[in-house]
Amino acid sequence: MEFLLLGLTDNPALEPLIFSLFLSMYLVTILRNLLIILAISFDSHLQTLMYFFLSNLSLNDICLSTSIIPKMLVNILRQNQMITYTGCLTQIGFVLVFVYTENFLLAVMAYDRYVAICHPLMYTIIMKPSVCFRLVLVSQFISTADMVLHTLMLLRLSFCTDLQIPHFFCELAQVIRLACSDALTDDIVILFAAFLFAGAAICGIIFSYVHIVSSVLRMPSKEGKHKAFSTCGSHLSVVSLFYGTSFGVYISSAVTDSPRKTAVASVMYSVVP
Template identity: 75%
Template sequence: MKTRNQTDISEFLLLGLTEDPALQPLIFSLFLSMYLVTIMGNLLIILAVSSDSHLHTPMYFFLCSLSVNDICLSTSTVPKMLVNILRQDQSITYTGCLSQVCFFIDFVGMENCLITVMAYDRYVAICHPLRYTVIMNPHLCALLVLLSLLLSSVVALLHTVMLLHLSFCTDLEIPHFFCELAQVLKLACSDTFINNLMVNLVAVLFAGVPLSGIIFSYIHIVSSVLRMPSSGGKHKAFSTCGSHLSVVSLFYVTGLGVYISSSVTDSSRDSAVASVMYSVVPQMLNPFIYSLRNRDMKATVRMLMGKTASVM
């Protein structure tokens, strides 16, 4: 195949989830609905936490940060897909594609870091309750979020800069609904050994280290809860962790499912369909998990919806 220097490339083609034109309206409606639910659900979480002074705690500060990140993560991929379907145009500019790669890696990394920070917050709250307000002070909370953003941004920029040095073949079709790093690397005609090495190294670090931290936190949390004398205290402690555990399970299980499906199938299209489970679905479900399983959040959301209904 002929190669083209990266400076000569004007656009890539996003082939989407299917080549069947008859299914495009259905896919458009489905993803539009999921995107709107994601935006409205996460905005509701942010509004609920902002409006209720009782929720101005580290746990809900991190939850707000997660909601903002979920909005950004969905916005980095879904709107471009919807526009392409609406215009019946599969193209995405070279700059747009690399920007999408950068933002997607950034927000996925940020999500990973935030749920790890939230696990640490629960560990301090349950295992060191008397020192909780001292340890989880506003300065530390802000620092943890900023460090998460900095770390994920550095990794995303590093991957993007390394992509800039690649040459691509004349076949620039991406069998996906967004510019996923692995799919873009497959189109390169130059050596991608360093790129793939970096992908695997970052994947191990970003999956292994945070997950180990979460497991470590919950081992100590379970140990502390089991030593509590009252059943009411145990129930309250477990209930505060239930929502976070659900989010952690959803994030890692869907990510692992996509990894396994891409390993056992040679079809890039099947991998693209599977990737919906970690790139779109968790961001849509996170607000429901927290609003339905958390009593304080549920009460605040009901109050907001009641005020909205009375105004209308």
């Protein structure tokens, strides 16, 4: 059994442009994240806990992009948008793991900045290297457990003959819509997991930044305020882009009749950040 990925457009004339754009974004993603990891590995000044989380985020971003973009580029080159059932489930699994890991890492990084700015004298006591390593390990474990649950539930579904996915990769919700059997339980589990894990992460990020902003505003020096905001600015930008577009995609998929527009919007949380 094979699925047909409809991609971002049904206009063949646009495919060379899409190929060039995604190839450029993929190369930039790989190169810049590798440079971040190498810089942190070889520069002793950067071997702090903040950069430990950043290197994990960079590695996760490389893996997330690699699980999506190469298959898309190969399909465009071969003029063949088919993906096998096994390949589709494998891609779903990898995307789930890396998206949820990113979700948790962004929350952990916000908490790290909260402790550093709001409780600087307690930072080395609260954020021990062993604690940080466990936080990353727990994030990956929960993400993997969530992926296994969704994959096992997906395996119990039977599919019809019309196996066209209006997306540029195998996205869990889109694949479930193709099922002939009852998928209500799968939809409930997806919503529950999203609200539980993404909701917990967002609440943690909001809690951290409310206290960070409050502490920064009480700082007497402008230099201290600038330094505090500069360390959080890039993280807050990625958080806004990642969660803002993710919610936008799922809200638009609920109210629009154009899955292709939803696929285009998905680029904003799966590739751009």
